[in-house]
Amino acid sequence: MMLSVEDLRFSYGDHLVLDGVSFKVNEGEVISILGSNGAGKTTLLKSMCNIHRPQEGKIVVDGKDILSLSRNDLAKNVGFVPQTAPASRMTVFDSVLIGRRPHIELNAGEYDINIVAEVIDSLGLSHLSLRYLDEISGGELQKVHIARAIVQEPKVFILDEPTSSLDISNQHMTMHMIEDAVRSRNMCTVMTMHDINLAIHYSDRFLFLANGKAIAYGGVDVIDEALIKEVYGIDSEIIDHRGIPLVVPMNSKKYNHRSNHHHPHDIHDHLDQGMPT
DSSP: OEEEEEEEEEEETTEEEEEEEEEEEETTOEEEEEOSTTSSHHHHHHHHTTSSOOSEEEEEETTEEGGGSOHHHHHHHEEEEOSOOOOOSSBHHHHHHGGGGGGOSSSOOHHHHHHHHHHHHHTTOGGGTTSBGGGSOHHHHHHHHHHHHHTTOOSEEEEESTTTTSOHHHHHHHHHHHHHHHHHHTOEEEEEOSOHHHHHHHOSEEEEEETTEEEEEESGGGOOHHHHHHHHSOOEEEEEETTEEEEEESOOHHHHHHHHTTOTTHHHHHHHHHSOO
8 A cells, every 4th residue: 555645736826835746655654744834744734635625736545546535435544633623522532433433324333432442542541531632631632633543544644743732751652652553554654743853763754845845755864964954944963873863953052052162972962861762
């Protein structure tokens, strides 16, 4: 199974937001979309979900253009987790069960109940099953939205900034859970990320956008100082940390202060404390 995005173009009126974006994702693979604010990242995701209707291009999964599917069939193929979603007076279990709606004809069956319970448990939410959404934390609510998309059993899993509201511990915990769900269910996964170093740690490949265009696409080998300068407009240094490249901005006053005082190990010690082993 493969997801193929072909020459996608989208405009808001006369403003071109996506300009011929193309890339492919294999099953069980995680792709991070990176770029500065306004580069077109969220618009690309919403176009892939048919929330925004692109003016040109195709999004093909298993030979089917998902933009031509009915709403129900689209939900069977694509699971979407938005960056923010309001809490409601609904229990965690019932909220996740909504993700089964495309597969349920009349009433939820045994399989529907079992898969909801399984996914809730895998995300560490079992103790909250009967709690209302407006009674749980923001991080817990984000996990509920992820669980709801997973129980759709989609071929394509799309997440918009899944860690944006989480502290560093919950960021890594959530990314581990996303990674486990993707690998075990062989979903083609595309997510937007602001934190490039977090994306590097949990992604297979990277799509860099600038002014609506795909500037680079590939593995960690495409990430260098010139690309970071082109995409984000900053000078940086790429440091190898236990075999994983880390992007260190060079315009940081704190970094420059340390460099001027000849403490070459300080930045490495800081990174060692912040990254999981």
